[in-house]
Amino acid sequence: MKxxxxxxxxxKHKIKVGQLCxxxxxYKQGLLHDMSKYSLCEFLTGVKYYQGIRSPNSAEREExxxxxxxxxxxxxxxxxxxxxxxxxxxxxxxxxMPKKYVLExxxxxxxxxxxxxxxxxxxxxxxxxxxxxxxxxxxxxSTQELLEELLHYLNxxxxxxxxxxxxTSIR
Numbered sequence: 001m002k003x004x005x006x007x008x009x010x011x012k013h014k015i016k017v018g019q020l021c022x023x024x025x026x027y028k029q030g031l032l033h034d035m036s037k038y039s040l041c042e043f044l045t046g047v048k049y050y051q052g053i054r055s056p057n058s059a060e061r062e063e064x065x066x067x068x069x070x071x072x073x074x075x076x077x078x079x080x081x082x083x084x085x086x087x088x089x090x091x092x093x094x095x096x097m098p099k100k101y102v103l104e105x106x107x108x109x110x111x112x113x114x115x116x117x118x119x120x121x122x123x124x125x126x127x128x129x130x131x132x133x134x135x136x137x138x139x140x141x142s143t144q145e146l147l148e149e150l151l152h153y154l155n156x157x158x159x160x161x162x163x164x165x166x167x168t169s170i171r
Contacts, residue, residue, distance in 0.1 A: 002047050002048075002050045003047045005050055005052060006043070006046040006047045006050040006056070007043075009050070009052060009115065010034070010037045010038070010043075010046065012115055013034070013111055013112060013115045014033055014034050014037070016110075016111035016114055016115060017030065017033045017034065017104075017107050017108050017111040018030040018031060018033060020107035020110060020111060020163075021033065021103075021104060021107050023163050024103060024107070024163060024166045024167055024171060025167065025171060026100060026103060026104060026107075029079070029100065029101075029104045033077075033079070033104065033107075033108070034073075034077060034108075036072065036073055036076045036077060037073065039072070041068065041069060041072045042069045042072055042073055045057065045060055045067070045068065045069035046069065048060075049063075053116060054116060056069070057069050057070040057073070078097075078098075078101045078104075079101045079104035079105040079108055080105065081094070081097065081105065081137060081138070081139050081143060084096075084097050084140070084143070085138055092138055094138045094139055094140040094143070095140060096140040096142045096143055097140065097143040099146065099170070099171075102143055102146045102147055102150075103150075103166065103170070103171070105147065106126075106147060106150045106151070106154075106166075109126045109129070109130065109151070110126050110154065110159065112126075113125040113126045113129060123154050123155060123158050123159055123162075124155045126151055126154060126155075127151040127152060127154065127155040130147070130148075130151050146170075150162065150166070150170075153165055
């Protein structure tokens with residue numbers, strides 16, 4: 001039963017991200033978004049730790065101290081800021097994310113909020129979630145600036161206006 005519930009959750013999320021990506025013209029990314037979630041490594045973890053109200057990777061991390069599924073996922077999906085972290089002699093260095101991946105990350109955050117909040121979703125939620133964990137993110141300043149601009153715009157103007165803003169002013 002958990003396998004079916006997890007499959008429905010990740011598929012619902014993937015469809016929502018796809019719809020948002022299509023609305024802003026990111027067709028390829030909309031189709032290919034999060035395909036790795038269907039790989040055995042990620043899917044089996046999702047089934048084992050499925051709760052329906054948050055990412056199973058968080059539960060795996062709480063139990064083990066790390067999430068093997070997350071390590072797999074972030075290494076294959078360029079819309080996650082963690083993909084863009086490099087390690088140099090100067091330490092941990094964030095690379096600037098190409099705009100199309102920042103836009104996909106925005107769509108991903110909105111869709112995740114919609115998926116986990118359900119009927120309680122409000123356009124302020126993605127910004128609140130971001131601000132709640134922001135101190136732990138290692139973002140390049142240009143990536144951070146664009147993501148925050150989009151999340152604040154969403155909070156202040158709503159999703160439909162933000163889509164128009166992205167299409168007319170960002171893309």
